[in-house]
Amino acid sequence: MSGPAPVSIDIWVKRFGAREVLRDIALTLAPGERVAVLGPSGVGKSTLLRIAAGLDTAFEGTVRGAGRVAMVFQEPTLLxxxxxxxxxxxxxxxxxxxxxxxxxxxxxxxxxxxxxxxxxLGQQRRxxxxxxxxARPEFLVLDEPFASLDAETAAGMRALTARLVAECGATTLLVTHAPAEAEALADRILVMSGTPAQLRPRGRSSGER
The missing domain is CATH 1.10.8 (Helicase, Ruva Protein; domain 3)
Incomplete structure (x- = not known):
């Protein structure tokens, strides 16, 4: 029996009308890997996540190997x-x-x-x-899940999320603008920047690699 597949995200181009927002995004996550994408607000991080989660299919490219997907949105979106x-x-x-x-x-x-x-709000995010x-996801997508929380509550949520994600073993893609969140949760950190946006590696503490 074959094991979990890597998640492969290839976005050749994503447009909103005539405006290109993402181009030449090629990202592969190994099974169980946790990857964080850093970048300023408005650069296209949430668009990348919605494509990865299968919620936005209006792009040129492919997403493979995602399997069973669950997403935590910027807002709790509860009933x-x-x-x-x-x-x-x-x-x-x-x-x-x-x-x-x-x-x-x-x-x-x-x-x-x-x-x-x-x-x-902290309890709603929990x-x-x-x-x-x-949902027992194979691929977990987190879109700035600690937004709008005070520093103490956010720190508690980071620790809780890191523990539970490690326990469930899901391949995880997180987007955030906060380096501390990326450091706490990710095995690998990427930076999104530019217009249209692209990805590049980021070192944990020693700068760019």
Missing amino acids: PWRSARDNLVLAARIPAAEAEAALASVGLAGRGEAFPGHLS LALARALC
Whole structure:
């Protein structure tokens, strides 16, 4: 039986109307590898992720090997009229007991009956992470999952996310504008820049390689 496949993302060009936003993106993630893409706001990081996750197919190129995909968006995108437990049960089609265990794994034990509007932003982001992991993804896509959090809450979320991602073993692609997030979560860091945007390697602490 063959093992997990690498994820190969080849974007020859991505346009919005006449404007080219991405060109000549060639990125391969080994099975289980965690890759972070750094870059300023508006450079095209989220567009890259939406293509990688299969949500945007209006581009020239290919995405191969993604398998079962789950995505954590910049905003939690929860169902506000459903409880925390039901947000997991409905999205991942899992039993209530499994949903409760998932809530406990992200520090939300006992909050299964709470609706998203009664949770803090940090708790909503924990719920969104639990929802993604309940899908048992082979390819996990994270779009600035700590945006708008205060420094202490963001640090806790980084540590939690790093632990759970390592435990699940999914191939992971993260985009962020914060080097600390990339350092905490990634095996490999790339930088996106230019117009149209392209990717280049970044060293962890010793500058460019």
